[in-house]
Amino acid sequence: xxxxxxxxxxxxxxxxxxxxxxxxxxxxxxxxxxxxxxxxxxxxxxxxxxxxxxxxxxxxxxxxxxxxxxxxxxxxxxxxxxxxxxxxxxxxxxxxxxxxxxxxxxxxxxxxxxxxxxxxxxxxxxxxxxxxxxxxxxxxxxxxxxxxxxxxxxxxxxxxxxxxxxxxxxxxxxxxxxxxxxxxxxxxxxxxxxxxxxxxxxxxxxxxxxxxxxxxxxxxxxxxxxxxxxxxxx
Numbered sequence: 001x002x003x004x005x006x007x008x009x010x011x012x013x014x015x016x017x018x019x020x021x022x023x024x025x026x027x028x029x030x031x032x033x034x035x036x037x038x039x040x041x042x043x044x045x046x047x048x049x050x051x052x053x054x055x056x057x058x059x060x061x062x063x064x065x066x067x068x069x070x071x072x073x074x075x076x077x078x079x080x081x082x083x084x085x086x087x088x089x090x091x092x093x094x095x096x097x098x099x100x101x102x103x104x105x106x107x108x109x110x111x112x113x114x115x116x117x118x119x120x121x122x123x124x125x126x127x128x129x130x131x132x133x134x135x136x137x138x139x140x141x142x143x144x145x146x147x148x149x150x151x152x153x154x155x156x157x158x159x160x161x162x163x164x165x166x167x168x169x170x171x172x173x174x175x176x177x178x179x180x181x182x183x184x185x186x187x188x189x190x191x192x193x194x195x196x197x198x199x200x201x202x203x204x205x206x207x208x209x210x211x212x213x214x215x216x217x218x219x220x221x222x223x224x225x226x227x228x229x230x231x232x233x234x
Contacts, residue, residue, distance in 0.1 A: 002036060004019065004021075004022065004033065005033050005036035005037045005040060006036075006040055007019045008033075008037050008133070008134055009036075009037050009040030009041045010040075011119065012037070012041050012119070012134070012135075012139075013041055015087065015117070015119075016119070017119050017120070017121035018119045018120055018121055018125070018134055019121070020121065020122055020125065021120075021122075021125040021130045021133070025129040025130060025133065026129060027128065027129050027132060029129070029133075030128075030129040030130065030132035030133040031132055031133075031193055033132075033133040034070060034071075034132055034133055034134075034135050035194075037133065037134065037135055038070075038071045038073075038135055041073060041135075042071070042073045042074060042075070045073065045074035045075065046071045046072065046073065046074065046201075047072045047073065047074040047076070047077060047201065047202055048071070048072040048097075048201040048202035048203050048204070049069060049070065049071055049072060049186055049190060049195060049197075049201065049202075049203045049204075050069070050070050050071070050072055050114065050136060050138055050141075050203075050204045051067055051068070051069060051175065051176065051182055051185070051186055051203075051204065051205050051206040052067060052068040052069070052070055052116075052131070052136035052137075052206070053066075053067050053068045053128070053131070053136070054067045054175040054176050054182070054205075054206030054207060055175070055206075055207065055210070058211070059128075061126075062126065062127055062128040062131055063127050063128050064128040067176065067185065067189075067206065068128065068131065068132050068136050069136075069186060069189045069190060069193060069195065070132070070135040070136035070138050071135060071138060071195065072138060072141060072202060072204065073138060073139075076115075076138065076139055076140040076141055077140075077141065077143060078115075078140055078141065078142045078143070078231070079142065079143065080142060080143075080144055080145075080228075080229045080230050080231065081230055081231065082142055082231045082232075083231065083232040083233075083234060084115065084140065084214075084231070084232075084233060084234070085233070085234050086213075086214050086215060086216050086233050086234065087117070087214075088119075089117045089118040089119050089137075090115060090116075090117050090139070090213070090214040091115070091116050091117070091118065091137075091211050091212060091213055091214055092113060092114070092115060092160070092167075092211070092212045092213075092214050092219070093113065093114040093115075093116065093206075093207035093208075093210075093211050093212075094111075094113060094158045094160050094168065094170070094207065094208045094209050094221050094223075095111075095112045095113070095114055095175065095204045095205055095206060095207060095208060096109055096110070096111070096112065096153065096172055096175075096179045096182075096204070096205050096208070097109065097110060097111070097112035097141075097143060097146075097202050097203065097204045097205070098149060098179060098183050098202070098203045098204075098205065099146060099200060099201070099202055099203075100183075100187075100197060100199075100200075100201055100203060101199050101200075102197060102198055102199040103197070104183075104187040104190075104197050106149040106183060107149075107200075108146035108147060108148060108149065109146065109147060109148070109149040109150070109179060110143070110144050110145050110146040110147055110223075110226060110227065111143075111144035111145070111158075111221060111223040111226055111227055111228065111229045112141055112142065112143050112144065112202070112204050112229075113141065113142040113144075113219075113221055113229050113231065114140075114141045114204055114207070115139055115140040115141060115142065115214065116136070116137035116138060116139050116211075117137055117139040118131075118137045119134070119137070120134075141202075141204060142229050142231055143202065144221075144223070144226075144227050144228065144229040145226075145227045147226065147227075149179070149180075151180075152178070153171075153172035153173055153178050153179055154171070154172075154173055154178070155224075156171065156172035156173075156223060156224050156225075156226060157169060157170070157171055157172070157224060158170055158171070158172055158174075158208050158209060158221065158222070158223050158224075159221070159222045160209065160212070160219060160220070160221045160222075161219065161220050161222070162215065162217040162218070162219050163217045163218055167212050167219075168209035168210055168212060169209060170208040170209030170210070171208065172208055172223070172226075173208075174206075174207070174208035174209060175205050175206025175207055175208050176205065176206050179205050182205035182206055183203060183205060186203050186205065214233045215233065216233050216234055217232070217233055218230075218232050219231050219232070219233065
């Protein structure tokens with residue numbers, strides 16, 4: 001599978017469509033490929049981890065019954081105010097990101113907009129194992145201001161607007177029951193999958209309010225008293 005991983009990594013780096021995926025790939029093999037893909041794309045520069053497919057509806061579409069875990073590329077980090085181009089497969093997700101220490105204990109938390117890119121060349125390749133292998137479409141992510149982790153996020157409502165029009169609105173507890181529960185799942189899954197936890201890693205905990213195409217416009221993600229993230233898609 002090393003040739004497949006190398007070809008996938010080359011496509012990810014170039015922003016191109018992924019190669020045709022082999023039939024019948026199972027989840028264990030997919031996670032092994034994912035490690036090779038991440039290493040080839042990042043050169044070992046991993047900034048953290050991401051939870052994916054946290055919503056039941058998305059899981060059903062990809063033939064899954066559980067979430068997935070992947071890695072964040074250091075080169076994918078963007079700050080509020082970023083500008084990037086729309087492209088096929090590029091999407092937006094409102095998330096809570098948690099910075100942890102080497103033991104997985106939370107240090108801070110705050111708004112993160114993930115900008116994944118789903119790049120399957122063949123619609124038949126859109127399944128859970130193949131999504132796992134390509135590192136759950138990881139690409140870029142916009143990191144907002146960080147604060148101490150709260151005991152509860154039940155009162156935090158996240159609203160994403162484009163040119164003043166609402167794209168989505170959802171509670172911060174929308175993904176895996178909230179940031180604390182999502183963090184616990186991610187740390188347990190990271191141990192299961194042999195993914196290292198290092199000091200100052202960022203763990204993004206899943207989409208709140210669904211996944212939305214990155215259409216051109218000026219966006220504001222309002223997280224209430226957690227702050228906001230602004231960006232432009234051209």
